[in-house]
Amino acid sequence: MADSTRRGTIPTCSIGAGIRAAIDYTASPFEILSGGGGIPYQPGEIVRSLEQTCGVRAKLEFHPRSEGDVRRTAADITKARELLGYEPVTGLAAGLAAFADWLEGHVSAFPTALEALA
Secondary structure (H helix, E strand, O other): OOOOOEEEOOOHHHHHHHHHHHHHOOOOOOOOOOOOOOOEEOHHHHHHHHHHHHOOOOOOOOOOOOOOOOOEEOOOOHHHHHHHOOOOOOOHHHHHHHHHHHHHHHOOOHHHHHHHHO
């Protein structure tokens, strides 16, 4: 049986644009907004994309679902779209690639971490 769990994700480069738009917003003293990608992914999709990005195969351990675990999470970004013109522009694969590039340049242990996954 396929796992029906889905999680919303958002690359930091997209959320940064939303935060900047919120800082510049002056139509009211405050608003409660959700920032996110608006697209929920299955955990397996995220893992496969990360494997392709990093060129390694993940070692996976499967465990029973935790009691109370929410099966689907995703931000409703409708209000942020309407008030701020917020639109996430970085998809999952591009966001993971940007993260891997950043990590490779900032963490000397990155190759070791990838080797541990293989």
